[in-house]
Amino acid sequence: MTAADAPAESRPNPLLPFTGIAIVLLVWEFSPRLGLVSSGSVPPFSDVVVAAFGLFADRDFWGNLAVSAGRWAVGLILAIAIGVPLGVAMGRNRVLFALVDPLLTMSYPVPKAALILIFVLWWGAGDLSRIAIIIMGCLIPIVISSYHGSRAIDNRLVWSARALGTRSSAALFAKIVFPAALPQICAGLRLAIAISIFTLLASELLIRQSGIGSYMFTFLDDGQTPQVWACAALLATIAFLLDLGYVRIVHASLRWFEGDV
Amino acid sequence: MTVAAPGVDFKLQARDVRKTFVTRGGKQVVALDGIDVHARPGEFVSLVGPSGCGKSTLLYILGGFVRPDGGSVACDGAVVRGPGPERGIVFQEFALFPWKTVLGNVEYGLIERGVPPAERRERARRYLAMVNLAGIEGSYPKELSGGMKQRVAIARTLAVEPDVLLMDEPFGALDAQTRAMLQVELMRIWESTRTTIVFVTHALDEAIFLSDRIYVFSQRPARVKAVIDVDIERPRDREAMLDDPAYATLHHRLAQLLRSEESADDGSGRAG
Amino acid sequence: MSLALARAGGWRIAAAVYPFVLVLLVWWQCSAHGLLGNAFVFPSPARVWDSATVMFADGTLAAQTLVTLGRVLAAFAIAFVAGAAIGILVGRIASVRAALRPLIAFLFPTPKIALYPAMLILLGLGTQSKIGLGVAEAIFPILLGTAAAASQVETRLLWSARALGTPESRLLWRIVLPAALGGLMTGARIALVGALIGVFLGEMIAGADGLGHMMAVSYRTLRTADMYVAVVTISVVGLCLDRAFLFARERLLGWSAESDFA
Numbered sequence: 001m002t003a004a005d006a007p008a009e010s011r012p013n014p015l016l017p018f019t020g021i022a023i024v025l026l027v028w029e030f031s032p033r034l035g036l037v038s039s040g041s042v043p044p045f046s047d048v049v050v051a052a053f054g055l056f057a058d059r060d061f062w063g064n065l066a067v068s069a070g071r072w073a074v075g076l077i078l079a080i081a082i083g084v085p086l087g088v089a090m091g092r093n094r095v096l097f098a099l100v101d102p103l104l105t106m107s108y109p110v111p112k113a114a115l116i117l118i119f120v121l122w123w124g125a126g127d128l129s130r131i132a133i134i135i136m137g138c139l140i141p142i143v144i145s146s147y148h149g150s151r152a153i154d155n156r157l158v159w160s161a162r163a164l165g166t167r168s169s170a171a172l173f174a175k176i177v178f179p180a181a182l183p184q185i186c187a188g189l190r191l192a193i194a195i196s197i198f199t200l201l202a203s204e205l206l207i208r209q210s211g212i213g214s215y216m217f218t219f220l221d222d223g224q225t226p227q228v229w230a231c232a233a234l235l236a237t238i239a240f241l242l243d244l245g246y247v248r249i250v251h252a253s254l255r256w257f258e259g260d261v
Numbered sequence: 262m263t264v265a266a267p268g269v270d271f272k273l274q275a276r277d278v279r280k281t282f283v284t285r286g287g288k289q290v291v292a293l294d295g296i297d298v299h300a301r302p303g304e305f306v307s308l309v310g311p312s313g314c315g316k317s318t319l320l321y322i323l324g325g326f327v328r329p330d331g332g333s334v335a336c337d338g339a340v341v342r343g344p345g346p347e348r349g350i351v352f353q354e355f356a357l358f359p360w361k362t363v364l365g366n367v368e369y370g371l372i373e374r375g376v377p378p379a380e381r382r383e384r385a386r387r388y389l390a391m392v393n394l395a396g397i398e399g400s401y402p403k404e405l406s407g408g409m410k411q412r413v414a415i416a417r418t419l420a421v422e423p424d425v426l427l428m429d430e431p432f433g434a435l436d437a438q439t440r441a442m443l444q445v446e447l448m449r450i451w452e453s454t455r456t457t458i459v460f461v462t463h464a465l466d467e468a469i470f471l472s473d474r475i476y477v478f479s480q481r482p483a484r485v486k487a488v489i490d491v492d493i494e495r496p497r498d499r500e501a502m503l504d505d506p507a508y509a510t511l512h513h514r515l516a517q518l519l520r521s522e523e524s525a526d527d528g529s530g531r532a533g
Numbered sequence: 534m535s536l537a538l539a540r541a542g543g544w545r546i547a548a549a550v551y552p553f554v555l556v557l558l559v560w561w562q563c564s565a566h567g568l569l570g571n572a573f574v575f576p577s578p579a580r581v582w583d584s585a586t587v588m589f590a591d592g593t594l595a596a597q598t599l600v601t602l603g604r605v606l607a608a609f610a611i612a613f614v615a616g617a618a619i620g621i622l623v624g625r626i627a628s629v630r631a632a633l634r635p636l637i638a639f640l641f642p643t644p645k646i647a648l649y650p651a652m653l654i655l656l657g658l659g660t661q662s663k664i665g666l667g668v669a670e671a672i673f674p675i676l677l678g679t680a681a682a683a684s685q686v687e688t689r690l691l692w693s694a695r696a697l698g699t700p701e702s703r704l705l706w707r708i709v710l711p712a713a714l715g716g717l718m719t720g721a722r723i724a725l726v727g728a729l730i731g732v733f734l735g736e737m738i739a740g741a742d743g744l745g746h747m748m749a750v751s752y753r754t755l756r757t758a759d760m761y762v763a764v765v766t767i768s769v770v771g772l773c774l775d776r777a778f779l780f781a782r783e784r785l786l787g788w789s790a791e792s793d794f795a
Contacts, residue, residue: 013628014631017632017634017635020631020634024636040654041654042654101548102548102549102552103552106552106553108726109725109729109768110767110771110772111729111733111734114745114748114767117748117749118760121570121757122569122574156354156356157358159321159326159350159352160350160352160356160414160417162345163326163344163345163346163348163350164418164421165370165373166373179358180358180360194644197644198645202738205646205649205738206737206749216650220650220653225654228654231650232647235644235647236639236640236643236644236647239642240638256402257359
């Protein structure tokens with residue numbers, strides 16, 4: 001029994017979540033207006049909302065967003081294609097693990113974002129370096145969670161499959177190891193999504209060629225503060241919705257799983 | 262201790278099986294020290310012994326999941342080199358594929374055999390009915406009770422019609438009532454299919470109720486200490502059996518054999 | 534027996550060292566054969582070392598490193614205290630959890646760097662915005678880790694403590710905090726890396742000093758070897774911080790040795 005099983009009378013007021021949001025928005029709206037914060041730095045919430053609508057109407061906003069989204073998707077998909085098989089294989093093969101694990105442990109505290117400019121030096125400011133940095137950024141969580149997923153597999157599942165006629169390692173891998181590891185892999189992917197979005201934006205803020213990051217920075221250069229905040233808020237919302245959508249999809253597909261993703 | 266005479270037709274036979282493990286510290290532990298075990302076609306054989314004595318290891322060797330360090334295992338005369346559908350296995354932890362439905366689990370082995378979909382479905386349903394689980398085909402394992410899961414596991418293994426069924430303390434994770442119920446179910450199924458069964462357990466009443474013969478193992482390094490024939494007439498009634506004096510004698514004898522093993526383990530049984 | 538131990542120890546050291554050796558070897562060979570670009574774009578390890586020694590000698594390397602390190606530690610410290618405090622409140626008090634949950638759920642998946650331009654406006658181009666980004670990156674792992682651990686403190690544990698006479702006011706200190714420590718430390722390790730990334734990126738994007746700024750300047754002035762110096766230095770800083778953290782955690786939490794990877 002944990003704090004979550006509190007008796008009914010001390011269960012919190014269901015209106016509280018809304019109260020929390022409401023308070024934040026009210027503070028945001030009125031602090032600048034009342035001069036508590038410089039309205040040049042923090043525009044009132046309503047101004048930001050108006051600016052957001054302005055962005056919606058701007059073709060450039062959508063164009064840049066599409067460019068960013070494309071890079072992000074390619075980077076993430078490649079990272080998954082490399083990281084999942086690698087992690088799962090590491091879970092089943094001690095030699096591979098011994099070889100790769102020290103590399104991953106070493107590179108974990110190294111900020112991959114530091115490599116952005118290096119990649120640009122090698123490959124120019126185009127999509128290749130952006131995609132490469134995205135892959136570098138989210139590869140580790142994908143590999144780690146795939147590894148844990150495949151390690152945690154009950155060997156008896158594999159044995160049962162063999163006793164039911166599955167012979168080749170490849171078949172066992174595809175039919176048993178991979179589905180069994182899927183919940184853990186999906187948990188790691190959730191993290192990877194967040195990290196990849198972050199890395200993408202970092203690269204675009206740094207190298208302002210195209211994409212939503214550089215679009216946002218232009219407003220900063222021009223001193224259009226409400227637009228900067230509006231853009232940030234929109235990006236936050238998009239990331240939030242992606243995460244929410246992802247969790248929903250995973251829950252629906254992994255109906256058979258007995259835990260949490 | 263009977264050793265199989267050459268020429269006699271055994272379904273499953275282990276000859277002089279040895280297995281040694283190396284622990285993390287580098288020590289060598291002899292788990293099995295020359296085991297001779299056999300099962301005739303249609304026989305129900307149990308392996309009992311103190312915990313950790315290696316009877317599960319022997320079962321895995323019989324199934325081909327673990328390679329012995331010495332000796333051999335033959336199934337229908339052919340040497341066992343690896344796992345296969347001729348030797349089905351049922352585990353204590355059920356080992357159902359959680360991402361598949363009940364029907365998906367039971368059909369698994371049939372898919373591997375290349376049985377066409379319509380026939381496959383019909384066979385799977387038939388075996389589910391045999392274990393009294395008709396109607397839950399679409400459920401996932403997480404929705405089932407322990408007893409139901411184990412019955413699915415049995416149905417899954419029986420569906421490929423193995424020559425031998427290996428069972429590793431299959432009812433160990435279940436409560437007493439479910440266990441008793443499943444013992445009766447297993448008897449009923451066995452009497453209709455007459456599959457050869459090798460059953461590992463440390464519950465003596467279970468072994469006596471189910472088996473034709475019981476192998477008693479010693480503590481590690483394990484040897485076959487005794488082979489007991491269960492002469493109680495079939496079909497056996499689980500309740501009535503308890504009043505049978507033959508049962509009491511057997512139980513007493515088995516308990517005695519095991520007790521001497523438990524006390525011998527007070528420090529002196531440790532290898533290396 | 535001792536030979537086996539020595540061998541085991543040897544393997545351990547080899548495993549720890551081999552990545553560095555591998556990277557160095559690959560780097561050296563690639564630059565020698567011009568695999569990733571010419572000597573300008575991809576200087577050899579020797580050239581980078583030369584640059585590093587020059588920068589070290591005239592003090593710039595040390596100065597910039599200290600600036601960045603100071604910001605990282607400041608950001609981490611703020612995130613640690615704030616994150617732990619909020620985390621415990623969220624974990625233990627249902628009404629706080631209910632009120633803050635939508636906020637946390639919304640902000641957690643947000644790429645904090647999207648907020649950086651806004652931070653620049655708010656906090657200026659100096660140290661504060663870099664620390665701000667570092668805190669933004671670091672606070673969530675700590676908050677969530679602490680909240681998760683704090684909310685799972687066994688009620689029975691608390692009951693036992695009460696029955697043994699612990700007054701309510703001290704329950705938090707003596708029972709909840711130690712129990713939540715495990716989750717906090719796991720989150721803190723991730724947070725440390727987050728703080729480092731935040732500060733470094735902040736310096737790279739818009740700043741006047743620090744290792745990140747040094748990297749950006751080197752890029753703009755085409756002093757490519759210096760760029761590599763910056764990368765290697767920040768990597769070393771990251772590795773050292775991580776090791777230091779693990780060491781401190783071992784000391785503080787000997788009883789709950791959590792292995793993050795293997």
